[in-house]
Amino acid sequence: MIENIKNILSNIKELDEWKIVENKTSSRELFFIRQELDMNRGKEVAKYTVTVYKDFEEDGKKYRGSSTVQIHPTMTKEEIKNSIEGAVFAASFVKNEYYPINEGEYLEEVKMESNFDNDTVSNYLPKISKCLFEEDVYENGYINSSELFLNKVYIRIVNSKGLDVSYSGYSGMLDLVTNWKEESEEIEISRNIEFTEYDDEMIKNEIRDMLKLSKEKAIAKPTPDLKTSTIILSGEPVKEFLKYYYINANGKQIYDGISTYKVGECVQGQEVIGDKVNLLLDPKLENSTYSAPYDEDGVFLEKTQIIEDGVLKRYWGDMRHSYYLGIEPTGNIRNFIVKSGSKSIEEMKASPYIELISFSDFQMDPMTGDFGGEIRLGWYFDGENTLPITGGSISGNINEVEKEMYFSRESQKLNNFLGPKTIKLSNVSLAGIE
């Protein structure tokens, strides 16, 4: 298919450069309700994304327009030609500042290491199914439903500058819901677990943890209406919160004028009295479904320090926006690591706090810095007793909390994030219930 597309591209004189990204996925999927299979599925899909580039000048300034189309394997040569010609026409009036595309050569396929290579994807289905229900042993709690997706993925990136790189690997996902019933109504919690390695202990640990939290939620009381409180975020919300720094250090945000981060300055402003942010991007983070040797432009990805002791060392970004900013492209690295902090979780919990671990959907707006969500599970420590709580919401803005926030020494790994397990914040608005 790639050769067909290349032949068609080579016969269109109006275009200046091109890029093809091939993405092939074969997968197996299982859908369980309680411990019984409800449906099974398989998938074999190939996709081709073609970007064409068209250069032009206006008033002595060089521009590069581009347009991207999806080419399906069932398209005829005529359909492909029409689609690409349409894209070239569109690119001719996309007036973007000039930028180069990546230059390269043919390189052997990179096989991302995974123990899923030890057997067929089909043969992993019974193994994972068995492990999935080993911890489902409680009288009051159970796995309500689960979905397993196991993908074998192959990516190839080819362009008109001789680049021809490829890699392959695995990605898996478990979508889990657990329930628990105590004296009041039955409750549920849900979680997505993503992985590239088969690790039955990891799956069992996640399920044990979910069932434990389900039990806590089942006995949780309404969140007290304290208006403001010291808030401790734990688990997944920590990743969402810290993603703010990752996104705002991106070259596109700078070029678009959205982020005001400047190299050499502290991203948390002046007079920081809490922990300072250290951000590292690692394209090869273990067991992350976002790990890759190249980005979608074929840029070879390497570990890169972005923020050190709160100070922005450099921006990160793709070919285009790095060129605009006059920096070496790091490529799009989608794993981020935030260094753990100065306090242990035990120290953070020495005085009264509200710890929140689960929201219906905790959100951080990377543009405005507003964050918040509805509380599904947390704990209130009043100085003497610790009580599981649920309901109500928190809201705040990162500009109001980042000068005095503390990261735990203990760390956690959540797919493409490695960082502190817990963050302690002040000045967060709490809308409780009672």
Next chain:
Amino acid sequence: MAKTEMSNYLSKNKDKLVQIVNVLSKDYKYVSILGADVVGKRYSVQKSGISISDSDWTERGFVLRVYNGICYSEFSFNELPEDVEVLKSKINSIAIEDIKKLRESSVGITKFPIIKEDVIEKSFIGEVEILPENITSKEKVERLLNIQKKAFKYSQVLIDFRTFYEEVHVSKIFISLNKKLEQSYIWSQGYLVPIVRKGENVKVNFNSFSGLKGVELLDEMDAGYKKAIDEVISLLDAERIVPGEYDVICTPEIAGLIAHEAFGHGVEMDMFVKNRAKAVEYIGKEVASDLVVMHDGAASAVDVSSYLFDDEGVLGTDTKIIDKGVLKTGICDTISALRLDIEPTGNGKRESFERKAYTRMTNTFFEEGNSKLEDMIASIEYGYLLDGSMSGMEDPKNWGIQCMLLMGKEIKNGKLTGKIVSPVVMTGYVPDLLKSISMVSDRVVLFGSGACGKGYKEWVKVSDGGPYIKAKARLG
């Protein structure tokens, strides 16, 4: 009005799909195949550049469903082999070999009955005012650039003004032994996104436009830029809300968010099957004020999720979910309907041919009432007019609400004061909120610019809306 055209690719391969169903039906007691050919373009203009690409909703491929003797198995693919035997070997490896391996490992499998289908042969061809292919991509970009130019002329405080326009032409075909269905229609959506900054304070607004429309949507967008900018500028001086319970009026957009997130997800009957829906205990019971009537269905309204048949070949319907405050029924996909021994409602939708079908909403909304907005505002001593939907999250099991809203406009002594609070998180317990509805305005508006997920995945096109509603809500 101009008629859309059915995908030439699907029409050309219809006989082939019939042949696949016929051949596989010798081995499997139920076989169906859904073919999708969706084409679309997405245009975006912002200060730093222009982008034109195929829409993310673009797809071309098939999903084959068979009854394996116990349950249902599916195979999604996008290369149609010449020889049906190739496809047969693929589906056999899933429906026979994988199932055998699971059974040998003592994995339990739920026994299903066979899907029963009436003999139906139907087609639907949609209409729009201006077909996407009749306007060049150059003209569309120029229209967006022109809106942006006018926006920058209108306000000096903008740091960017982004415009997006997307047009999607859906063609689908469904073939089983009893059904031969075809449909083709166009929907479009657009956004105007003004961004302003004052010191460290950045504010953004998303004004959306959508419908079963073609390029004519750009005219609506052209008329909307001033409102979008005025709103975002007002946010710069917004204060944080003092958390508490307030009398509120929800705009039709927020009413739609409540209909969708707070209640709609809870009546998706695949959740009944999983014991994940509190609604199952409330069928026939009062869940809302008697002013509340709520619908969902592909045939309930004419909007972005109106179609002839769903992704399982079931004709779309109009389901009255709440009637005068009483929960009547839910919405259902085919596989869940088999378990519940009920008729499916035409709500089995897939993110694409690559994904499983789940029970999903279509056009979800509250019916209109008799009140006037000005009377509703005048009736509030202290409260907020809530406007601008940012996101929501469902909780079908425990009926919790999370709605992230752009702003609350203060109402004092029956009048808007001009004071704005932003952002606002609305939380609470669904029946408490719905039972507190005390006034409903007289005109329904639907919004179809968003996508709905099941949890955090499986994004599908939906619309939702309603009239203005007055209620009591917990805000933070």
